[in-house]
Amino acid sequence: MKTSFVLATAVGLASAFPGMAGINMKEEGMKMLKERHDAEQQEKRQLGDVLDGVGDLVGGLLDDVKGLLGSVASAVDPDNKRPEPGYEFQAPKKGDSRGPCPALNTLANHGYLPRDGYVSFDQILEATARGFNMGADLATVLGVFTTLTDANITEQSWYLGSSPEHLGGLNRHDTVEADISPNREDYYLGCGDNHHLSSRLFKQNVALAAQNPSKEFDFETMGNQFAMNADFSLKNNPFIYYFPFPSIVSVVAYNFYPQFFSNGTFGAGGVANYESISSILGAKLNKKTGEFQYVPERFPDNWYRRATPYGAVQALTEGFTGIYPYNPVPMPIPQIGTDNFSPQTLLCDIYNGINSITPLALGGALEQTGDTISWAVQKLIDVGLDATTLGCPKNSISPNFKLYPNKKQKGGPLRLPRSQYRWTGSNKYNRVYFTEAPTQPMCKHVSKP
Template sequence: MARKFVAPAVPTNFTSKMIPDEHHQFRPPCVYDKRGPCPALNTLANHGYIPRNGVATAEQIIEAVVEGFGMHPDVAGFLVGYGVLTRGNANLAMLSIGDADDELIPALPGCLDGKVAGGISKPGRFEGDISLTRSDAGSSPTGDAAKFNPALYDQLLLYVGKYGNSTTGVDPTTINEAIVTNTVFEKFIPARFAFEQKNDKSLNFNIGRLLVDFAATGLILELFPSFPNGVKENLTVSQLDSFFRNERFPENWVRRAPLANLGDLAPTAGGLIVGSGVLPGRNVEGKFVQDKLDANTLLCDGYTSILQHDIPEILTSAAVTGVLRRMSKRC
């Protein structure tokens, strides 16, 4: 039986505050708890803002992202909805933030999208190639694209030392206080792209994936810094470490306020795309084939790409989600 999704309300009088509070203390995940490729979701689960087992309803995840990071429910709803449609159970509006859980999240009725609801750790769709801290499934020795890769993260820190606001370069005794800037990612992402273009024979970085990846990086720059009294501070390596290595909120960390909406996030993501110079495409028979890119239709092309490559076709049929189908026809 389907479960009706009820969109969480936009909170009133939303202010900056210390996160976590006394009711959400850190606890490392147990062996059976689901954790995946998203450090923000893993952090929320480790603090109990979403169920600690890593399996949650769409409403629980939206409310957690709003409460923990100060993301506007409209933006959170889009991202969580994307996750549910691509790797969850849209009939129940539920999602695993890691591997599949057959008991708590069964497959869609009639196994319309396979016998297992994948969870976001499954490569492709929600999480894809050119991650900052996860290897591509096609280049990973183990095929694990969800597990944190310390070597990749250390490479990122080298870029912080070179391109961030640091007076000591990569001096390990002071790197924790170095500031993580937009330029760091504008330089690091092309390096990641070049590596995977060479080593991942199945590399797929279509226009939809490009937009999703750069949006995710923009969220790091806009939601991971501390916001005492609603004022954005610089993002430091120690804070980045806390989220990526330890998957817990940093000490004395204050969430963003007011709520971050699309108007706050889009310019950052757009600036990263322009600054990096990375273009969409894929590897075909050992050669990189670039996608056509038109600045006038960029968002529309990205939306169409997501429908074609990420969301199961059955869910975009008029009988299931006619709104998606109608929106695609406008492009």
């Protein structure tokens, strides 16, 4: 079953990107995926051994971390050094909002975004380009979807974590935030905590980097992290959520590790090393306990952003060729496994998705719905992602302005169980989260450093 799915994906990708990076995807891609599948069970057993050894032994983890240090980027342009003068690190103050995105948290901690963590669409576009060289189309797609689902629409602004009332913001599950994240637990299994760095997941990630000959957080390491996280979620989370848009974000977030967090340009002398990743992720090893404390995210010393923009098409291509085939979790994206699967059809799905969702802040006015959707579509057109260029049919939306009719009922979004409500607020740092794997909802999962 899995083999045929992998092969079907390979066929689709092969036809979709015939000349990608000079590789004949049809033959080499199929062969690569088949070999990978054949080695899968064997590989997983080996990974299990590595993790058993590393997870339990502090000494082993220390050795791994030491083995991952020391590489420096080559061929960097001094103009790309970050942070620039005037953008010094400051830890977030009480009340500042931070959430699941390590990059946006880093940008806020350095003042590229407002330090209180309430950010606007335009600020996001500028800061993600300046801090990390994210392409305008990719930042626009992310920003538009977030504005529609997590934001105060009239201000086109949102919280990096959640609002003081624990509403909206990037912490909001099932919108942009999804399950099977690289280093955050699933919303359900984490008892609503989908945004703090999980110590046990990062230990797994470090172990995978350590057993990779490159010793980097490259595509192989992150693909294996995806494979293991997907297995875990499929096995343990009965409410796993893999709706197209957030699931696409969750897949491409794995390639963001090498492509954005490397010191220098990945693939052109840049290195996805432990110093860079752990600093931007806010992971600080406690050498006594062997656990990772979650500390405020920051640019590492002597760090250079990538030199060229990384945009939507490359991100989708690499996510679905370099990460997803490691463990293709079924997604309700109809083109997967067919000849029609390509970055364009994925972008078209996203475009249609934007037309089909109801904005979070819909207070009631039909007019406001129309205005908001027009705003979103116009933003996409501005970066060349309109329906015509993507080949999507023009779409229309049926307004639904009673999003949560029973929102104040027990269990509704404004009356969550107390244990879960606690975890939906913005990040709290200098603690350790999830030393154990949550095989069922784990509400007690925080310890002192």
